[in-house]
Amino acid sequence: xxxxxxxxxxxxxxxxxxxxxxxxxxxxxxxxxxxxxxxxxxxxxxxxxxxxxxxxxxxxxxxxxxxxxxxxxxxxxxxxxxxxxxxxxxxxxxxxxxxxxxxxxxxxxxxxxxxxxxxxxxxxxxxxxxxxxxxxxxxxxxxxxxxxxxxxxxxxxxxxxxxxxxxxxxxxxxxxxxxxxxxxxxxxxxxxxxxxxxxxxxxxxxx
Numbered sequence: 001x002x003x004x005x006x007x008x009x010x011x012x013x014x015x016x017x018x019x020x021x022x023x024x025x026x027x028x029x030x031x032x033x034x035x036x037x038x039x040x041x042x043x044x045x046x047x048x049x050x051x052x053x054x055x056x057x058x059x060x061x062x063x064x065x066x067x068x069x070x071x072x073x074x075x076x077x078x079x080x081x082x083x084x085x086x087x088x089x090x091x092x093x094x095x096x097x098x099x100x101x102x103x104x105x106x107x108x109x110x111x112x113x114x115x116x117x118x119x120x121x122x123x124x125x126x127x128x129x130x131x132x133x134x135x136x137x138x139x140x141x142x143x144x145x146x147x148x149x150x151x152x153x154x155x156x157x158x159x160x161x162x163x164x165x166x167x168x169x170x171x172x173x174x175x176x177x178x179x180x181x182x183x184x185x186x187x188x189x190x191x192x193x194x195x196x197x198x199x200x201x202x203x204x205x206x207x
Contacts, residue, residue: 022124025134025157030117032162040185048175065190080192085206087192096197100206118167121149132159148172 020028033041040062047055055072066081080087081101088097119136121144127137138153148171156165167178194202 022126022134022136025126025136025162026119026124026155028162029155029157029164033164036163036183039183040190041181041183042185043181044179046175046177046179048177050173060185060189062185062187062190065187065192067190067192080190082190082192087194089197089200093201094197094199095201095203096194097203098206118153118155121146122153127154129159133157133165134159150176 040060042058042060045057045059049055053073055070057071058069060067064081064083068079068081070077070079075092077091078089084100086099086101088099089095090097119138121141122138123141124136124138127135129135134157136155136157138155140149140151150169150171153167153169155167157163158165161183163183164178164181166181167176169176194200
């Protein structure tokens with residue numbers, strides 16, 4: 001009898017995991033992102049723009065330091081944000097440009113802020129699930145009066161750690177995707193030093 005009870009309890013626990021509501025999944029995803037903030041996060045931000053094509057940015061964020069690797073129209077550049085300073089390296093010109101940024105404009109310093117409250121104003125449903133992933137469909141609520149808000153979003157959440165796998169949507173004809181999301185960033189990745197670019201021309205535009 002005791003063995004039967006244990007098996008039944010395990011079954012209920014497994015069923016409870018798969019039977020979570022979409023709202024509970026989103027809530028736990030937010031908690032997982034908050035937890036990952038201390039160790040940093042990285043992800044790839046992709047924009048599919050008509051005529052121009054795809055622009056891809058790999059973002060690494062740790063504290064107030066951010067590194068971005070940008071690829072667009074066959075060209076690639078790198079950028080860093082460190083406190084109130086941004087550095088952009090133009091490979092084609094072999095040039096480093098430094099600018100002052102305002103904290104109020106420093107959205108990239110909290111790279112995963114893209115997901116915080118992302119489903120506010122949306123009706124969330126579980127579209128499907130696999131052994132390791134939930135696939136959520138978010139449709140714009142009738143109460144959502146934001147004209148710029150996307151009509152729908154697709155979010156995949158990993159069951160093991162509740163980290164988002166991707167977010168995909170479309171706004172004003174532009175495809176937007178956040179992919180390859182990983183917790184943990186090596187401090188060396190986001191650390192910037194002009195010494196890493198010997199021979200590069202430095203243009204200091206800081207105020």
